[in-house]
Amino acid sequence: MAGPLAATVEPVTGRERRKRRPRPARLGWLFALPAVVVYLTFVIRPLLLTVQYSFYDWNGIGAATWTGLDNYVRLVTDPELSGTILHAFELILFFSFVPVLLGLAVAATIRQIAQSRLALVARTVLFLPQVIPLVAAGIMWTWLLSTTGLINQLLSGIGLGSLTRAWLGDFGTALPAVGVIGAWVQIGLCTLLLLAGMSKIDNSLYEAARLDGAGPWREFRSITLPGLRQEIGVCVTVTVISALASFDIIYVSTQGGPGNATMVPGLEIYYLAFAEREVGMASALAVALTVLVLLCVLPIQRLTRDGTR
């Protein structure tokens, strides 16, 4: 690689006809070329094909027939399909709101001991759920939430035995139970991100607030929260995407069941495309999911990026 590239460069640097350093366009794009090629092949092309497939009725083998917007009409009218999107929004509550709010509360409480030895250990421990595969988190929690699992054991232990149930198998609790798994995965990341953000806030602000007699709540609202705008934005973005595009956890813990109680777009796309061979419908849902993610992420980015710096 070094040979040919060096050869194309030599005459340019040698010429030095302009005062400014020469920046030949071709050379720059040559550097970007490998990335551009793999990106176009494995991201942009599939993306465009998804859009194309979504206007067809195709079983993946035979001929495809053009059906226009039929797949999208079905997406809106079929409660089973539109339900998956509602489930994804419900999961945002658990994957995103709970971890961010809890993370804020915890980070604000432990701010003063952020440099202690305990906090250093916590940095490692709280990251464990982010390091393991989501599938493993799913398997672990399937066991915890099962009839004989730890959750029911704890409930019986504190005299709430009447509440015990197969959490992931119950129509009423399956989706929140899956949400709890997601919350467990995200809370450590959110806490540590927010804590890192808080450490960047000037300490003299807190000193001044204390001297003025501000309580912890006042301090949190007037100093911590505004200073964390960017970090909160990051937490919300990351967790919202993980909720809307959830797949791994649900695949191993409930497979979308019981009934369709925990079916989410990602899993439905997988079933439609590879089990039911409805490639067109799967693609329409895929387009909807992609647009949904963009629609949720862009405003969050705008809200939190503006005003900072």
Added chain:
Amino acid sequence: MIVTRRETLTGRILLVLLMVLTVLPFVSLFVTALHPSGTYPDGLSWPSSPQWGNFIDAFQAANMERLLLSSALIVLGVVPVSVLFGTMAGFAFGHLRMPGHRIGFLVFVLGLTLPFEGLITPLYYQVRDMGLLNTRWAIILPLIGLFMPFSVLWMRAHFITMPDELSEAARIDGASTWQLFWRVHVPLARPALTSLGILLFLWTWNQFLLAIVLVDDPAKRTMAGALGAFQGQWGTDIPLLCAGSLLILTPTLAIFLIFQRRFVAALLQGSLKG
């Protein structure tokens, strides 16, 4: 600093609680793995006679040595190439800034939040037409592409902070652009490169969707994909499943604990930029 003792105490208690909450599932997994195979133990109970042999059984049932090899091969296929391509493009967009670099970079940014599920269907047919289904290439090649937006963004963010004077000096010494890149800028980018490598390693190792869709044979999948197959096969034997899951987790946990500082830093920065 004015801090009341009560506040630090609440902080400590809260932190310990949160850590217990994080670790408890792992503990439950571990003690369950020690129960006799095929039983339905309570969530958290120490067995009367710990069955350490379960780990050996699970090791054999899961074909662990082949799984490790497979995941290692996939990581070796994905990470170095992604880092190299990402660095070159990041260098072009962040430092060379050729005409059109803004638009080019914007196109990469657009790919940053795309959910993999949105691309998986055409990707399947594309990989099939390339004749790569059920090979490790079916995971390696698409992943390199899918990681490009993040890799390019990450490396551009580094190169944009490098002063132009550095390159001017190297050019006066007669360095070609490639030499400038390879001899001057890549060595200086080592921290950014390491963090990127760690993140990509983790995301490859834990990749599930591509593995189950594009590769049928668990022995040719990533660790996460193999774990999915293991659950399908042994899901009813809880102690064995727990033992197997723990085994499959061990390599990641070991690497994480060894490189924990870099890992934590990389993950924190990674989500900030991503």
